[in-house]
Amino acid sequence: MTSGNITESEQAVLDEIEAEDVDFLRLQFTDILGTVKNVSVPARQAEKAFTDGIYFDGSSIEGFVRIQESDMRLVPDPDTFAILPWRQKEESAAARMICDVYNTSTGDPFEGDPRRVLKNALDRADEMGYEVNAAPEPEFFLFEEDEDGRATTKTGDQGGYFDLAPKDLASDVRRDIIYGLESMGFEIEASHHEVAKGQHEINFEYDDALTTADNVGTFRTVVRAIAAQHGQHATFMPKPIPRINGSGMHTHLSLFTEDGENAFHDDDDEFNLSDTAHSFLAGVLEHAPAITAIANPTVNSYKRLVPGYEAPVYVAWSDRNRSALIRKPAARVPAASRVELRSPDPSCNPYLAIAVMIHAGLDGIEQGLEAPDPVRENIYEFDEEKREEYGIDTLPANLGEAVDALEEDEAIYNxxxxxxxxxxxxxxxxEFEDYLVDVSDWELDRYLETF
Incomplete structure (x- = not known):
């Protein structure tokens, strides 16, 4: 039973708030850079939040609005309601909902809301007859904290890829993170120690693209909070330690038709990819430089995107090896046919990153682009002459080049x-200009006493 203008899903949230003794609600949204923000309200304000929204000052949020147009309104999505998993047993519960942001003056969705940008991409896909599924693989490091509680880059383990305890001393932290995620509705596929010391990966089930983007923000929040309970600092910084593998967020994408068929699968194709999939893939390759600005948005991102550390830097695709930018993973059933973009890292804004991937792929479909032949050799072993022979370009080498590419790519910019x-x-x-005028410890160590 619902009351007033409350929908059934909203009423279900109100009922759960009462049943679970929820005292406070965190109404979450993200700024342009992907940082999760929240407005905390007493749980008794939940019905008002649904019917009227919650007003806040947007002028202090990165990239939102100027002071003279600062009033914004949060409208919670009831489908994102979840009890936060890190409360103590004797405490009352706190919960969160992810919100859409609206202009108070016009009542329209706010154009600076990253979640709206992704919804716009999904509307475009819907108009073309597709639903979009996505599955990210965010990696992270766990570091020890010093006596003041500040993060270090010291790892508590000596583990490597898929190692078990005692080398993987963080397995208990991963376990508690998984319990926390599952309590919030995640379906966890697997977790394991990654290649580098202190590096970990927890994979969750694919979902529709909007839910997936929501889940990435939730994932980062839960990982950090539960790691802190163990006296560990979790970071999604792409390359916190030099000369070892960095953290990526490989992202799997697929399109489904309105009748539930995987639009990427074709039994008759050598790679089991349909013409639609080939064109989508070609579109992502076409717009890869501009995508890089969004999917790899920090100065540090480009310390990961270098040859030799399993990060893709070459604009090509393959059905066999992981040196290419895009991989076609093996699929046991037609529904699992997909493409995997391997360049994104977990510092990105997931809404914007997934949105530009979708727009790039859809642009490829609309233009009828043809994908190049796959590269089955290890591109890391190619010299420049051989890469030119194969027509393989390289991703932007730094944030400045990536931003240039974004400004030059009308489709992705728009x-x-x-x-x-x-x-x-x-x-x-x-950010890039600040980096260029800074002097690093490496430069001091290299040059201070030499010259």
């Missing part, structure tokens, strides 16, 4: 919308 695109470019140009 997909973000003028508000977000211009604010993002402004913020990232400033």
């Amino acid at each position: 997909a973000l919308g003028e508000h977000i695109a211009s604010k993002f470019v402004e913020a990232k140009r400033q």
Whole structure:
């Protein structure tokens, strides 16, 4: 039974708030850079949040609005309600809902809301007759904290790829993270120690693209909070330690038709990929430089995107090896046919990153682009001459080049919308300029006593 203008799903949330003795609600959203923000309200305000929204000042949020147009409204999505898993037993519960952001003056969705940008991409896919599924693989490091509780880069284990305890001393932390995620509705596929010391990966089931983007933000929040309970600092920084593997967020994508068929699968194709999949793949390759600005959005991202550390830097695809930018993973059943973009890292804004991947692929379909032949050799072993022979380009080498590529790519820039695109470019140009004028410890160690 519902009351007033409350929907059935909203009423179900109100009932659960009462049943679980929830005292506070965190109404979450993200800024343009992907940082999770929240407005905390007493749980008794939940019905008002559904019917009227919750107002907040958007002028202090990165890339939102100017002070003279600062009033914004949060409208919670009841499908994202979840009890936060890190409360103590004697405490009352706290819960969160992810919100859409609206302009108070017009009542329209706010064009600077990254979640809206992804919804726009999904609307485009829907108009073309597709639903989009996505599955990310975010990696992270666990580091010890010092006596003041500040993060170090010291790892508590000596583990390697798929190692077990005693080398993988963080297995208990991963276990508690998994319990926390499952309590919030995640379906966990697997977890394991990654290649580098202190590096981990927890894989969760694919879902529709919007739910997946929501899940990435939740994942990062839960991992950090539960790691902190163990006296560990979890970081999604792409390359926290030099000369070892960095953290990626390989992202699997597939399109499904309105009748539930996988639009990427074709039994008659050598790679079991349909013409639609080949064109989608070609679109992502076409727009890869611009995507890089969004999917690899920090100066540090480009310390990971270098040859020799299993990170893809070459614009090509393969059905066999992992040196290419895009891989076609093996699929046991037609529904599992998909493509995997291997360049994104977990510092990205998941809404914007998945949105530009979708727009790039759909642009490939609309243009009828043809994918090049797959490269089955190890591209890391190619010299420049051989890469030129194969027509293999390289991703931008730094954040400045990536932002240049974004500004030059009309399709991807416009997909973000003028508000977000211009604010993002402004913020990232400033970040890169700050980096260029800084002097690193490496430079001091190398040159201070030499010259």
